[in-house]
Amino acid sequence: MADSPISQTVANNGQERVTLALQLPAPAVTDGWQVDLSQGTGLPLLVGDIGVANGVITITSPSGRRQQVTSGSKSEWGIGGFEVYTNELGNYTIEFFGQRFTIPVQGQFTKAIFRKETSSAEPQVRLVSMLIPRSRAEALQVELEADTMTRGLFTVQVV
Numbered sequence: 001m002a003d004s005p006i007s008q009t010v011a012n013n014g015q016e017r018v019t020l021a022l023q024l025p026a027p028a029v030t031d032g033w034q035v036d037l038s039q040g041t042g043l044p045l046l047v048g049d050i051g052v053a054n055g056v057i058t059i060t061s062p063s064g065r066r067q068q069v070t071s072g073s074k075s076e077w078g079i080g081g082f083e084v085y086t087n088e089l090g091n092y093t094i095e096f097f098g099q100r101f102t103i104p105v106q107g108q109f110t111k112a113i114f115r116k117e118t119s120s121a122e123p124q125v126r127l128v129s130m131l132i133p134r135s136r137a138e139a140l141q142v143e144l145e146a147d148t149m150t151r152g153l154f155t156v157q158v159v
Helices: 134-146
Strands: 004-014 018-023 032-042 045-049 056-060 066-070 081-085 091-096 099-105 107-115
Touching: 032 099, 045 091, 066 081, 099 107
Parallel strands: 045 107
Antiparallel strands: 004 018, 032 107, 045 081, 056 066, 056 091, 091 099
16 A cells, blocks of 8 residues: 545634645554564664565665665574664664564664564464475475565475
């Protein structure tokens, strides 16, 4: 969903007419995802973990500058760890797997840990296959990465 423009004309002090043009941001899509934020002292960094390696994360600064990082590129923050410098104050937007989160940054070290909330009604399982040729496994992974519902959930393990 895109941002929504709103225009409203109002009477200021009952006489002067003023038109306000507002841009409302699109609502965040979380689809069961939660984020835990913590701030600390140190370099102005935004670090985090999405819990899955090799996913594409797009981070947008308050001025609109976009950069992409790969989850797991900074394993010191977790299996899906990432890190970017935050040289601007304000709200950063983090997007991955069709999700979008707004993270406030005020020039301090900020850590964001993302987790997918699961319904207790359905048990969580791991998909395991028999050994197959590497080329076939990589082809299956390409197919899974093309689907937004399974992107970033599977890796090829050499045994």
